[in-house]
Amino acid sequence: MFQQSDNEPGSGGASGSIGPGGAASVSKAIQLIARREVLLMVRGRVWRRILALMATVAFLPPLLLSLRSGSLGLAGFRASVALALAFSEVALPLIGLLVGADALAGESEDATLIPLAALPVSRAAIFFGKLAGRAIVVAAAYAAVFGIAAAAILALQGSAGWRDYAAVGAAGLALTLVCVGIGIALGRTGRGRTRVFAAALVAWVVMVFGLDAIILAALVAFAPRPPEDAGSHGYGEMAAQMEMMKLHELDYDASAAGAANAPSPQNPARWLMVLDPVDLFRFTVISTSPTLEAQSKSWIGDCSPGALPMGLAWTGWLVMPLGLAMRRLRNADLH
């Protein structure tokens, strides 16, 4: 698994400089640490739990929705997308946070981090190696599970609405990786696993329920008056309508409702969504899914801040927690 170099005896650090010159290069060290991390995850129990949770997220929505037709099977992409969105925004952050939280805190608690940190590699290389290993495992599990689900739906129900489903899948992977980063930032060395997992659960509640509710309430409160043909609902009903859209109006046909091409005024509170990765995920999916975008516009106006701001927000959510976590590891006293 770990390839040994074929250099001559004594050509290593023994006669080299004090720095890491005699050791593996930074990229090689990151690669080796990532491989080690992949092995640790795949051989641990965490891997099976991740797969089980992801399979639930991928298969339960089409399975549940197929029951509406009276037989157990898989519903089509278009019918499944809203429920898949709702499942993903709850489950994927939890998976990401727990996977990330264990990365440093687990090794710190098991005292396996000290021999690793004493090797002639920078702590940044250790950090990026562990991050890469975890990201590879999570992304591979995600791609496998959602890929199998998508292939099964395609075989049984055809390709109608596949773009919407693909949007949920791609943005879901981004959300999971962002949450891995946030989890790593929460999982400080020197804290036990229990404390770190508790912090991850608190972060999950804040992201998925607390912040999400506040931002949705603001979006509804600042929603422009809907067009006449969208109905005469009061603004207070709009939040409930959003939830109904997810859970009941699954076969909503945007073009038939005439909402797809209707110009919608922009919601002034739309920038708030960048404050919560879960909302960022939801609106990324909505803005790339024609069906969901039309539904959303008809109730709370145009909420997309645009591709560039959303891209910057995703980058920020990825970079900031990782930067914080790396800084902490670099300055961590491991004794």
Add this chain to the structure above:
Amino acid sequence: MRDLVFDRISVVYGRTAALTDLSLRCPAGRVTCMVGPNGAGKSTALAVAAGITTAGCGRILMGSREVKWNEPVSCRSYLPQDAKFPKMLKVNEVVAFAAAITRTSETELDDALNVTGVREVFDRPIGELSGGWERRVGLAWALLQPAEVLILDEPLAGLDPETLDRVIDCLSHRAARGHTILMATHDFEAVERLRPSVAVLDRGILIARFENEPAPLRERYRVALLAASLNADVSAE
């Protein structure tokens, strides 16, 4: 050839001084043994030298160059007091990982494996090993690295007599090659064979230094501790 130098190192944990103004030169080509009662600050001193923990003040030098506390250093190898490795990994994976990171040659790897004898358990997961075997894996991890400066925290603890002899011979051989070896130990009889330079620590303070003494190390150690205790009593009065 590089001396390892502690230059006025102090470490404080909360209100407890773990090390106070420690200045010590560990010469290249010699084994330096750090001895002292439990809680004397030996492991802290070694962790500072290994860059695992930071000193409140003072500096560590290797040769003439100051080494920052968390700087990766290829010429240094460190065995922590209670070295642990991930339980899911096999012994050969742990060893190969360290060898790949440090670009160890086949010869150096073979030497370390022969000295520690861990080939016997090469295909077994760390989680299935006894404490003694895990200790040997830790020793192999530290010895295989092509480093000039070896910092070993109780490397002889828990070893059977045959392995102990091989490890002592290995350390003696490496010192003869000009390597700098700093170790914390309580095993006076074993280390006497290395003719070490000895530093006695008590409550974070270097209280005595002796080398090539004719008297047994244990006796010298007891005298040093007694003298330090008397000095402390006199100072208190």
